[in-house]
Amino acid sequence: MTSVPSIRTLFTTYVLPAVWTAAIAFPIMGFSRATAAALFMLAGIIVFTVITRRRGLRRPHGLLRARLESSRAVRHAWVFVLAAAIAAPLLLNSYSLDVFTSVLFYMMLALGLNLLVGDLGLLNLGYIAFYGIGAYTYAILAARFGISFWIALAAGGAAASVFSLIIAIPTLRLRGDYLAIATLGFGEIVRIVFNNWDSLTNGPNGIMNVPRPWLPWIGFLSGMSFTYLVLCFVILQVYVLVRIKQCRFGRYAVAIRENERASAMVGINTYAVKTVYFMLSAFFGGVAGVLFASKQMFVSPDSFTFIESVYVLAMVILGGMGNIAGVMLGAFTLVVLPELLRGFVVYRMLIFALLLITMMLFRPEGLLGKKA
Amino acid sequence: MDDGTILSITDISIMFGGLKALDRVTIGIRKGEVLCIIGPNGAGKTTLFNCITGFLRPTSGSIVYRGAVELTGRKPHEIAAHGIYRSFQNLALFTNVSVEDNVMIGGLRRKEFSYSITDMLIHTPVFRAREAALRQEAADLLAFVGLAGKKDRKAGELSYGERKLLELARGLITRPQLLLLDEPAAGLNPTEKTELVRAIGRIREQSINVILIEHDMRFVSDIANWIVVLDYGKKLAEGLPDDIKKNKAVIEAYLGTR
Ligand SMILES: Nc1ncnc2c1ncn2[C@@H]1O[C@H](COP(=O)(O)OP(=O)(O)O)[C@@H](O)[C@H]1O
Ligand SMILES: [Mg+2]
Numbered sequence: 180m181t182s183v184p185s186i187r188t189l190f191t192t193y194v195l196p197a198v199w200t201a202a203i204a205f206p207i208m209g210f211s212r213a214t215a216a217a218l219f220m221l222a223g224i225i226v227f228t229v230i231t232r233r234r235g236l237r238r239p240h241g242l243l244r245a246r247l248e249s250s251r252a253v254r255h256a257w258v259f260v261l262a263a264a265i266a267a268p269l270l271l272n273s274y275s276l277d278v279f280t281s282v283l284f285y286m287m288l289a290l291g292l293n294l295l296v297g298d299l300g301l302l303n304l305g306y307i308a309f310y311g312i313g314a315y316t317y318a319i320l321a322a323r324f325g326i327s328f329w330i331a332l333a334a335g336g337a338a339a340s341v342f343s344l345i346i347a348i349p350t351l352r353l354r355g356d357y358l359a360i361a362t363l364g365f366g367e368i369v370r371i372v373f374n375n376w377d378s379l380t381n382g383p384n385g386i387m388n389v390p391r392p393w394l395p396w397i398g399f400l401s402g403m404s405f406t407y408l409v410l411c412f413v414i415l416q417v418y419v420l421v422r423i424k425q426c427r428f429g430r431y432a433v434a435i436r437e438n439e440r441a442s443a444m445v446g447i448n449t450y451a452v453k454t455v456y457f458m459l460s461a462f463f464g465g466v467a468g469v470l471f472a473s474k475q476m477f478v479s480p481d482s483f484t485f486i487e488s489v490y491v492l493a494m495v496i497l498g499g500m501g502n503i504a505g506v507m508l509g510a511f512t513l514v515v516l517p518e519l520l521r522g523f524v525v526y527r528m529l530i531f532a533l534l535l536i537t538m539m540l541f542r543p544e545g546l547l548g549k550k551a
Numbered sequence: 552m553d554d555g556t557i558l559s560i561t562d563i564s565i566m567f568g569g570l571k572a573l574d575r576v577t578i579g580i581r582k583g584e585v586l587c588i589i590g591p592n593g594a595g596k597t598t599l600f601n602c603i604t605g606f607l608r609p610t611s612g613s614i615v616y617r618g619a620v621e622l623t624g625r626k627p628h629e630i631a632a633h634g635i636y637r638s639f640q641n642l643a644l645f646t647n648v649s650v651e652d653n654v655m656i657g658g659l660r661r662k663e664f665s666y667s668i669t670d671m672l673i674h675t676p677v678f679r680a681r682e683a684a685l686r687q688e689a690a691d692l693l694a695f696v697g698l699a700g701k702k703d704r705k706a707g708e709l710s711y712g713e714r715k716l717l718e719l720a721r722g723l724i725t726r727p728q729l730l731l732l733d734e735p736a737a738g739l740n741p742t743e744k745t746e747l748v749r750a751i752g753r754i755r756e757q758s759i760n761v762i763l764i765e766h767d768m769r770f771v772s773d774i775a776n777w778i779v780v781l782d783y784g785k786k787l788a789e790g791l792p793d794d795i796k797k798n799k800a801v802i803e804a805y806l807g808t809r
Pocket of ligand 2: 596597598640
């Protein structure tokens with residue numbers, strides 16, 4: 180059922196977003212850069228529509244099969260991105276390496292949050308709290324008690340999971356809106372605790388001298404070797420997430436998002452599934468937090484504000500909810516774009532807002548589209 | 552005690568504000584029976600199903616399954632685990648998911664299709680075999696209800712009648728022992744109705760017990776061997792289809808208000 184797209188679709192999918200981008204960018208960036216941004220946008224849309232179209236042609240809506248027999252184009256794209264990611268640290272200067280590492284952190288976060296927002300359709304407005312709990316757990320265990328990185332890493336993930344139960348247990352039985360508000364409150368409370376529990380967290384001054392990760396033979400990881408460590412974690416996380424989607428457990432989530440009553444009637448314990456997803460999502464956030472603390476060698480409450488939660492949520496929405504590749508692209512875009520716009524720090528939030536509005540207007544399903 | 556009773560509903564009542572939606576209703580379903588519940592709109596038929604399947608908790612009374620398991624107070628998924636499946640009057644499908652996946656999701660909880668975390672992480676032969684078996688069974692059931700050709704369509708793209716048949720197929724893959732169907736024939740065209748009657752007949756042959764809610768008396772006489780009539784939350788009458796058709800109170804209450 181391939182049909183030639185109409186002039187109108189061509190116009191709304193390609194021309195309008197490009198012109199729109201140029202219009203937004205022009206006052207801030209000047210003519211040449213605005214043109215570049217518009218072309219960039221256009222190229223991006225073309226690439227992604229090509230990829231999504233191809234995928235769409237083969238198997239319309241199969242869940243499991245869609246992924247087991249992942250089409251060639253998609254495989255090639257994955258291999259290409261993986262190769263680029265592995266090569267990147269070798270080619271980048273230290274500033275770009277930092278940005279790249281930051282992209283990886285946000286990918287971990289966005290992928291973790293996507294489990295909830297994308298797969299189950301549950302809003303979490305305080306996700307950054309789990310990042311913070313992971314970071315502080317590591318900082319306290321490693322800097323105060325000298326506990327080794329790998330043990331503290333597990334502890335950081337576990338701590339985030341356990342704390343997630345505080346909101347999960349009372350609110351997951353209720354409607355989604357309550358969860359959004361409860362998580363919003365939770366995120367703030369966690370930050371306030373970091374800020375005020377001086378004896379444990381050293382208050383607003385934060386914890387210093389947080390050690391870097393250590394590996395036998397290599398020693399303490401920093402710079403490029405650290406980036407590779409984070410990259411390994413991202414790859415591992417993506418692998419696990421893809422596998423979850425392909426199995427029974429992933430389909431429980433789809434079922435619950437689609438129709439909770441029907442899920443219960445085929446024997447799915449919807450509350451248990453949601454709780455496990457919540458814990459898993461928090462776990463990934465916690466692990467990312469541990470890595471983050473070990474990179475900064477310092478933690479303070481300032482890194483875990485509400486706006487960070489929104490930022491991660493924006494990545495999920497921008498890329499396409501529930502779509503693993505899309506969410507990673509969303510994280511990439513929202514980290515790299517501001518770096519490109521460094522000279523316009525003041526307008527950053529404005530540009531973000533306009534970008535998201537543009538997305539909602541022209542590609543409400545996200546860059547790579549939603550995934551069932 | 553196992554005297555061949557699959558489900559005994561005893562004296563259940565439920566109130567919504569001041570409204571007694573069910574008023575001391577008692578019904579027993581014997582093994583191998585197709586029981587039909589009829590009654591005018593608002594009589595409490597769907598509410599009765601909601602009580603049996605744990606979506607509502609009756610204010611009083613008990614619902615005992617197979618002479619041993621008390622169902623009131625249990626969650627829907629626990630009740631489903633006992634082999635009870637119900638369809639919904641206003642449909643409850645996974646709309647944006649393929650027809651095939653709708654059915655497959657129904658089978659996920661079955662032991663013979665389960666696998667360990669290791670199987671799932673590295674896609675062992677066990678994983679592949681079980682997934683394939685589940686897919687095969689879904690295909691068989693889709694063929695059974697006459698939807699074989701539509702397996703790759705989204706559930707939301709099906710016609711109303713096809714969706715009802717899909718909901719039935721999704722129920723059958725759970726291997727229920729008791730099937731509750733809430734107005735399965737409503738909105739079906741004549742061909743689909745024939746398909747449904749045939750399917751229910753064959754479901755009965757597999758010794759699955761069926762309770763269904765229905766309005767169409769012709770349809771009811773075709774498949775039911777016992778009828779319960781509800782009116783304003785009370786049991787008005789029960790009996791064989793032929794007797795019910797002649798029952799004066801039923802004709803007045805039920806046919807009169809139509
Ligand atoms: N959850 C509910 N809350 C309040 N009233 C309800 C609820 N469910 C059903 N009712 C009321 O109970 C009565 C019986 O409804 P129902 O069982 O759906 O009737 P039907 O026999 O047509 O299936 C109706 O008057 C309906 O309005
Ligand atoms: Mg009803």
